[in-house]
Structure formats: C-alpha cells, structure tokens
Amino acid sequence: MEPVAQVRSFNRTVTERVGALMDSYLDLGRPLGANRVLWEVGAVTDVRELRARLDLDSGYLSRLLRTLEAEGLVTVRAGADDRRRRTITLTAAGRAERARLDERSDDLARSLLEPLNERGRTQLVEAMRTVERLLTSGIVELAAEDPAGDGARACLQRYFAEIDERFEAGFSEDVALPFDSGVFVVARLRGEPIGCGALKTADPPEIKRMWVAPEARGLGVGRRILAELERHAVLEGATAIRLETNRALTEAQALYRSSGYVEVEAFNAEPYADYWFTKTLTPGTATNPSLP
C-alpha cells in the first residue's frame, strides 16, 4: 500500500478500534470532560495549570470542577501563597475513582493484547512503540532561543544536575569551559523544553551543552539538534566543527561517531573532557534537519 494510503487506513482503523473501546471502557456514567479532569488531577493540582494542559475554557473547567466537587471526588481550596489560584485535591473517593479509571485503562490495553498469541503481542507492542516514537518526534520543535531564557535555563539546570550525577568527579559549572556566545538551540515537546545544544562562536565553532531529557530519549532529538547546530555553523561559513565529551556519556559518543565525527587529540583544556572530536563541514550540506 502506498504510504499516504497506509497512514490514512491506520488513522481510520486505530481511531475507530481504540476510540470505540475508550468510550466503552472509560464511561463511568460521567461526562468525558470530567473524566479527563479527574485523570489529570493528582499530577496537576493547580486549576490554572489544568486549564492550560487540557486547553479548556475557564468557565467550563470551573463548572466541571463543581460537578466533581458535588460528587465528593475533589476539593478545591484557595492556594497557600496566592489565594487567587485554587488548588485541587482528590478526596479518598476521588482516589478510588481514579484507580477505577486506571484499572479500566489497563483492561482496555489488555483487551487489545488478549486475542493475540505471544508472538503477536511482542510484535504489536514493538510496533506501537515505534509508531508512538515517530509520531511524537514529529512534533518536537527546535528553535534558537535566548541562552538566558526560560527554556534554556530549564534545560541547563537539568543537564548540569545529570552530569554532576554521572561524571566520576561530579560537575561544577565554574570549573568547566563556558559557553559564552553563539547559538543556543532548545527542543520543545508540546511547549515543554526537552533538550538543548549550543554552538559556541570560535574558529572552528564548537558544539556545547548537548542534552536531551531522559523522557524524550530515543526520539532522534539529539541528532536533530546536532544537525541544526551544524546547519548554523555552515551558514556562518565554518568548514569544520569541534566538540569534546566525557567518557561517561557513551550515548553521546555513539551519536557523534555515527554523525561523522572523528576522534582527535585534545584541542582545549576542558577539565571534564575525555574525548575530542571534529567533523569537516561541506558548505552545500546545510540540509533540512529532519529525523529518523
């Protein structure tokens, strides 16, 4: 079957099959909107955040909360520090209801696996993983952002925390060579920053601060960030690009090697570096940084 036709057929089959089951399993005599709210409460406790997450009208959400409150599933109180913001908590009954929802969701999943034999199940789960990964990676957006902005700061904080954990000797920003000026790229998934990378202005320019959030690994985000930074380097007229990395970051090394980087002698005194890489850039190759 031709690709577009296959995708259409998939959309149709899956939304019908899964959609119909969702309706039957997740119907607990409550409107769907209320279920969605019940679902998110617990992870989110703030009305404002909930509204943003579910993209609901404030009046509508307010009414849904009133319904849940009337059923004794949640309590809504004014927030501790800002009394305009309201905090939602699940009551015991609410937690029980959420557990029921959870159970039904598991039942739904099992009902899809149940008619298959072992081999079919493995195949299905594997294929679902692939579809999910590729559909998700399709909505990751890269953009050059202010290195001091919210997105960049959020990424760097998590990045430094992670390498402090993973490097044998820990990590301190004060000791490392800085990223002072250049391009800072942030990858976002549904608005949330989930990865970053920097191109430090130098001759040749250097890749720095490459990081992808653990929950977003395997989506090809790292490769896209790298390609995007290389694209910037080419646009700036660079003919080569360099980077250094720590021995603990094996997955990063694999990425660099498979992206055409070759190991060279140390070209700087970065105390946290164990390996140094370089890659020759060909001016024509400022390609569209799309994924696998």
Added chain:
Amino acid sequence: MEPVAQVRSFNRTVTERVGALMDSYLDLGRPLGANRVLWEVGAVTDVRELRARLDLDSGYLSRLLRTLEAEGLVTVRAGADDRRRRTITLTAAGRAERARLDERSDDLARSLLEPLNERGRTQLVEAMRTVERLLTSGIVELAAEDPAGDGARACLQRYFAEIDERFEAGFSEDVALPFDSGVFVVARLRGEPIGCGALKTADPPEIKRMWVAPEARGLGVGRRILAELERHAVLEGATAIRLETNRALTEAQALYRSSGYVEVEAFNAEPYADYWFTKTLTPGTATNPSLP
C-alpha cells in the same frame, strides 16, 4: 516499558495526536456526524445499511440526511424494489465535497509523514501496517456455522469464483469431491464473513474449503481457521488429519507446510488436487487458536 503500559501510552498518544488532527483537518463547518455520513455515502447507498454501519439512531440519521439534502450534497429517494428503504445518491456538489474531505484526509496523513526523513517514514508506515494488522486480526471471530447458512454461502461463492479464476482448468463444484458433512467454520470481521474452512467427517478427517477473502489476507486468519479445525478433529478423537490442494494455491501450501503438514501420495481422486498432505495430531494439543 511493560506491555500493558506501552499499549496504554500508545492509546493515549495516538488518540490525542491523530484525534486532534482529525478534528482540525476534517472540520469543514459541518458537524462531524454529517461528515461521517458523507464519507460512507458512495460505498453505501442504503439508509438502513448506513445506520447499521455508523450505529446511529434512525431519527438522528434522518435529520443528518435532511441537513445534507438541504445543502444540496445528497438526494434521498425511495428504493427501486422496496419503496420503504431509501437510497442515497451524492449530487455533483456532494461528490466535490467528498473529494475535499478525501483531500483533507490525505493532508492529515502527509502532515504525519512530513516532519520525518525517508528512513523514519518507511519505519512509521511499516509499524503502522503492523499495528493495524494486529489490531484488526484481534477482532476476527471464528465460529462453527451452518454450512448452508448465509456466512458459509457467501464465503463458498467467493471461494469457488476465485479458484475458477485461478485453477488452470477452472473449477466446477459438480466435478470436485464434496464437503457433505462435518464442521464448517466461518471467520467474520465486524460481522462480515471473510474466510472459511471445513472439516469433512472421514477417517481420518479432511480439511476442505479453506479460503480467506483477499481483503483480509495477512491477518493470520487462515492459520487460525486451520488451528480451529484441527482442534475439532482432536476433540473428535482423530489422530491424523488430511487435505489436498491445487498447485495454483501456493500461499495455502506454504501455510500447510509451516503448520506441520507433510506431503504424501494421493489418497483420493480429487480431480483438482495436485498435492496431498497429512499431519499427525497429538491428543494433548487442542490449543487455543490465537494468532499472530
């Protein structure tokens, strides 16, 4: 990730991602119900059938049709032979609107493929095919039915037509050895018969009339029918099972060989047979006939 959790995650991601896109792409200022009807009209022209297919209340569907009629997209007339049943036909404007819907559906599919590179696209389409196949095969239902019933007759008619086409010498039911008594299994997908197989009472019992509709091939239906017939044979106390097949049916031969059948000398005078197979049944192996 654990299988059930992976399936849940898939359900969530896909219904959100595809569902949201469907809403935005397929919104042509018409309620969704009307779109669904517009979509099916063409394939189905009968109000009654449409109602069954979309599972709608007759009053509700009637009103939807009135809306589409008012927009000049369809005309509803009394049926030719039974004037209670009404026939729907698309007007020129209706066909144009359907084409637009079709175009949007293609756009949606393309928007999923577009952010990916060649390798990602191939992977996604392949994984979608697998998911679709396995989800669909999960709802194929096998049941022993009356060999003279609707389902059996529908299958046999298509089966005989197909082999008449494929056999070098054509096929005539009068010439072939009959299936006179035994078990007749029909496979159905959403109620539609899509395959069959028979276990002819004999010593040892014989497999006959194995067929899967072209549109349902690749779902493992043939293998399930075969397993189901073997299960019946074992239940009846048989220790072996036999079958014959024509040289034109290469996919059937592959199925039999991979299911443990071995070729033997001709054991009957079936004029359409080129190969004869047998399989030894072990009494304990009346297994659950689940898939890949």
Added chain:
DNA sequence: CATGGTCTCTGACTTTAGTCAGATATCGGT
C-alpha cells in the same frame, strides 16, 4: 383486502460541550 411487520420520518426532549461577558476576589507595586 386486512394485518402484522418493516422502514423512515417528525416532534419533543436531554445531555454534553463549549463560548462569552461580566462579577468578584486577590495580588504586586506605588
């Protein structure tokens, strides 16, 4: 040609989902 059953339609209704315009309470800063 009467009769029971089938098919579609209409009218009256409900629930769900959502929008929009204020009203009200609270915050941070001056």
Added chain:
DNA sequence: ACCGATATCTGACTAAAGTCAGAGACCATG
C-alpha cells in the same frame, strides 16, 4: 489605600449529539 493585572466563578447562551415515542407509508402474506 489605590490601581491595574490576574484567577476564578456565575449566568446566559449556542451547537452538536443523541434518545424516544409515535405517525405514516409500504411490504409480504394469508
């Protein structure tokens, strides 16, 4: 204490989706 901004709520509204009970036309059959 006052001002503008922010967060939530209430009331009034609309559209979509769906349900249910007949009404009316039509069919097959005795």
